[in-house]
Amino acid sequence: MKNEQLSDTYKMLYDYIISDVLFQICNSNCDYCVKYLIDNDKLPIAIWKKLQHYEKTASKNMSGTRLDRHKLASCICGAIIEVSPILGNDGTKIPKKINELAALYIGLNVIKVFMMNDFLHTVPLEDKENARRYLKNNFNICLPSINENVCDTQEYQRNIINALYWSHSKCDISQKECFHFDIWAYAKIFYHLELYNRKNIEKCYENYVKSQPIN
DSSP states (O other), X not given: XXXXXXXXXXXXXXXXXXXXXXXXXXXXXXXXXXXXXXXTEEHHHHHHHHHHHHHHHHHTTOSSSSOOHHHHHHHHHHHXXXXXXXXXXGGOOOOTTHHHHHHHHHHHHHHHHHHHHHHHTTSOGGGHHXXXXXXXXXXXXXXXXXXXXXXXXXXXXXXHHHHHHTTEEEOTTTOSEEEOOOHXXXXXXXXXXXXXXXXXXXXXXXXXXXXXXXX
């Protein structure tokens, strides 16, 4: 496995999304740090191995071989939770769901990148790079507000992070941690969050156009 070539897609996802989210979380609190090695693998390789596992699991129930963006986001989310790359500096105790928070926002940013690429196909070529920079800095995937809940009184983000946290537990027999991450359920969640944010990206682009000087 160590000698296998990482895909260009994974390199892009790691450099521009995974490492960026992990950096932002660790930069927000000096008690957080990122694991360098996981089972003798450097962090990018360890996450890639888990991602490969989830991708192969998903492909068993697919008619094609290529994962769409929602399944890819789901597989990456599961891989991050299982690797749990964030820990406390020098054994410092940190919030127990911090890796689930990282996993959620890494998955959301995967969706963001694909949404941006789709949207930019409609933008004039001469304006594309400026629009890309604006969307990258100003468009964020929004989650439904608590006011949109039908019955639940807890905010959407907390519900998702709790559900992600409960996807792994200790096996009563082996006393080892086991994972029950549902690729298909979270792929559906990412799909619905993309639909929920389509008007948001349109609005963000409208704000970009308004911000441009009139020639």
